[in-house]
Amino acid sequence: MSTIKHHLTDSLLMGYSAGSLPEAFSLLVATHISVCDECRARMAEFDALGGEVMMSTELAEMGAEAFEKTLEALMNDSSAPVATQRRAGIFPSPLREYVGGDLDSVRWRKVGGGVRQMILKTDGEATARLLYIPTGVAVPDHGHNGTELTLVLQGAFSDEIDSFGVGDIEVTNEDIEHTPVAKGDIDCICLAATDAPLRFSGLIPRLAQPFLRI
């Protein structure tokens, strides 16, 4: 995956390492790291920083017999080590868990203009969805009230900022009005997350918004 040119920001990596990102953003981060060695190495750096923060925090004495209690719990323990999953399709394993399988398990809903989506179930103040954009088609022009992350899983898209291929992640916010257009030989599939409802510029998409649940 050496062709990835758009990576995670420091703030996303730090928030992910601290465990303070909303679930939908963590899903985007985990899915990108699954295919990006550079961001995996940077995540390890932020985890190391977290470790040093933990080690520099004021100590809190453990309760009486805490060690004995822990040993006792371990001796009565029957849980077996969990085997790690291997990838079988185009979706990295964190995404596969949310979809319930690979691309053929996605339950697409039509959004209009050939664009389809599937909302993924996440808790917290951000939402995640898969987007299917036929090549040559634009996602309706929209701005954002918060942060939006878009990760390319198949195909490519380009907008006013740059072009984005498989593994690339675009981070935008409310200051940026952009129109992503799918391009290339195959249709584009993206994983997107936002921490605020999208506001569309056109009248009809605005009316449609409540039904899209984004």
Added chain:
Amino acid sequence: MFTDSDLATKTDASLTLPAYAGSVKPRAPIAKKTPVTKSAATTIDWSKDLIAVRDHKDQAAFARVFSHFAPRVKGFLIRSGASAEMAEECAQDVMATIWRKAHLFDPTKASPSTWIFTIARNRQIDLIRKARRPEPEELDWGPEAETDASDALALQEETIRLGKALAELPEKQRDLIQRAYFGDLSHNEIAEETGLPLGTIKSRIRLALDRLRHTMK
């Protein structure tokens, strides 16, 4: 707020801190350094005890790990907002998880403090925040992924230097980094502190990261 400038600058601004020495894209300079300094001689290498737990289920080594790390994990959880009772319970669970997952400990990929931090963070999210944090796909290290003692030592050295660099940050910068890891800052607040547009005054977290990177060069 995430900005384009944040995106544009970060690729070449990666922290040169402890990295996955065995990753597909290894950070060779880290492994090549001759890392023995006085601080290494005076600092206990906790990876030896963790390896004894991993390879021999050594209860005496586990007791030493427990007495060193459990109060730190508990202190971290309290500072992150847990009650003393919750923090005690969660810290015990973290220590039990260290025993159970000892087979996954690899000192060439994470130092003891880094590895234990990731376990503490994950148990805190599960047990206290009752939230979900998806994990990246595991890398397939392959059967020949050897563990190299010099890699482990180099990583341990880098981690010690990082701890010192953190301690030497100006107080306001260090305080913000700590608050980010204690969960006091939302992702938007962290973003505002790391990703201001070009031409504006650099924020404190950005300054702190730049300083840490400079120290770790």
